[in-house]
Amino acid sequence: MHVIALATSVTDLKNDDDMPLLLAACEELGVPTEVCAWDDPGVDWSRYAHVVLRSTWNYIECREEFLAWAERVAATTNLVNPLSVVRWASDKHYLADLAARGVPVVPSRFVEPGEDARAALRDFLATNGQAAELVVKPTVGSYSKNVKRFAGTAEDEATEHIVRLLEQNRSVILQPYLSSVDQVGETNLTYFDRVYSHAIRKSALLMSDGTVNGPTPDFRAARVADADEQAVALAILDATADHLGLGRPLLYGRVDLIRGNDGRPMLLELDICEPSLSFPFCDGGAMRFARVLGQLLQSQESGA
Ligand SMILES: Nc1ncnc2c1ncn2[C@@H]1O[C@H](COP(=O)(O)OP(=O)(O)O)[C@@H](O)[C@H]1O
Ligand SMILES: [Mg+2]
Structure with a gap:
């Protein structure tokens, strides 16, 4: 059956504000999808041509269990992004690997x-x-x-x-603490198949009084990423593909950048596992994602 499973979690689906827009775009393009929770034991993942990670966010409390699930899924169907990416990108130690490859990373x-x-x-x-x-x-x-x-x-x-x-x-x-975030925020850039799709500005979340804001809609706004940010983000995606020996570009990825004290953009976080992609804040992002999902199904049908 040529259907894509969009993987969420039992508790996170209600907070996934990308999902309704992605489902609508997939429907418009005729890309068959079903939403399934990774922590629902009743799902038969082998029924799906591809399992695309979306809002599996509760795994941070049980990463080993999540990785074991991802391993089982990858053994029966095509996990997207692939298992090696999920293992590596779900632990911020990856920042050290990328720094070693010469891309600018927030000193860690x-x-x-x-x-x-x-x-x-x-x-x-x-x-x-x-x-x-x-x-x-x-x-x-x-x-x-x-x-x-x-x-x-x-x-x-x-x-x-x-x-x-x-x-x-x-x-x-x-x-x-990079205080540029207080003036200009951080920039989250989204890519599909190594092509820039859109970006948002995320305002500072850590307040000086110790309180912490969630990355809720109030803190996000559409923006066009600057040329230097786009260049650094692409270098980071390429360094990642090199590091992991990926044969093809990542289907989806989000690169979060913050400017250092010298003004240069640096990697704060690379979300190529289960990124929130801020579709409500951009034009056409969900449609661009649906398009690469459609291409994924087609390439499989044509045996490419
Ligand atoms: N070094 C830093 N300087 C300034 N703000 C930071 C720094 N690290 C994290 N933050 C703030 O904390 C938020 C969460 O940190 P982040 O590294 O993105 O982890 P998470 O995976 O929890 O999103 C960021 O969105 C940013 O607002
Ligand atoms: Mg973050």
Whole structure:
């Protein structure tokens, strides 16, 4: 049966504001799709020609279980993006791999379970010019969960948060807080098949009083990505394809960039697993995605 499964989760579908627009675009183009939850044990994934990851967002609480599911799906049908991408991109350690390939990445100091949190923090501050403010976040996470902003002088508070995450057996990233986000926000660029589709501006989510905003519609707005942002995003997608030895461009991907203190765009997050694509904020994004999904089905039918 030549149908594409769009994978969500039992609890996340209601928050997926891309899905209705994507379904409408697929229907208009005659691309057969069904929405299925990865955590619904009743789904027979082998019935589908392709399983395309969409809003499987609850996996951050059970990544191993999710990867085991992805492995089972990839063994019976075509998982999109592929399993190697899902494994690599669902843990922000990928930032180190990309930095090693020479693309600009927000300076990141990783702290692993078992390490001394305070010593790691002091080391980070010493190598980052005693950053006035820093961000502490888990390597596996989304929706700003457990992401916190601290003053560089708030050593005790920052250490406490790092320790709390390490004790949950999570790896941690320390980054300087890039204050350009307060003026110009971050830019999320969406690509289909290596072709730029659209971008949004996301306003700063970490407030100086310690409160954190969700990336809800109030914080997103359409924008055209600048030429330097598009160049960096493409370099990041190409470095990723190289790193993972992918034979073809990623079907979909979102590159989140933030400008450093020198004004240059740097990678904050690469979402090529289950990105929210902000379709309600752009013209034609859902249709462009539906088109590459249609091509995917066609290439399979023609045996390409
Ligand atoms: N180094 C940083 N400088 C400034 N803001 C940051 C930094 N890191 C994260 N943030 C803010 O926190 C939000 C969530 O962090 P992010 O790295 O995107 O993780 P998540 O996977 O939870 O979305 C970002 O959208 C941004 O507003
Ligand atoms: Mg993010």
